[in-house]
Amino acid sequence: MAFSLFSKNKPDFLSNEEKEQVVQAIRDAESRTSGEIRIYMESHCKYVNPVDRASEIFYNLKMDQTSERNGVLLYIAVKDHQLAIFGDEGIYNKTGKEYWHELVSHVLREFNQEHFAAGICQYVYEIGEGLHAYFPYDRATDHNELPDDIIFGK
Secondary structure, rough: OOOOOOOOOOOOOOOOOOOHHHHHHHHHHHHOOOOEEEEEOOOOOOOHHHHHHHEEEEEEOHHHHHHOEEEEEEEEOOOOEEEEEEHHHHHHHOOOOHHHHHHHHHHHHHHHHOHHHHHHHHHHHHHHHHHOOOOOOOOOOOOOOOOOOEEEOO
């Protein structure tokens, strides 16, 4: 899915404080689920469809190798004003297409008001709730399979 979302007057997408808020949101969400949430940001999307780029990044980051196939990637091409959400088959098959469309609309609502960090944190919270519903955290077996940091491309 491709969406127009960013103001062209905003030179820096996230401040250092906002980056820390987003990483903390990921940690908080993942503390309740075996699922993995990643965020990848870059200036330009090298494909027409950002879902294609999100898919490429998802597999390059080996997010398909989580034990329950429940990784989810939020991809943002800042200067191209595009985003995509890509979920592995474990979570996608359990939630259905409508869930993903609703999730994108919530993120876009925040982005359109230039609440970028809030939009990302809202995404993390909502996807964390979805993951928790289908893949709750089990202290005995779960561990953090992927890093929680925001990945910045070119």
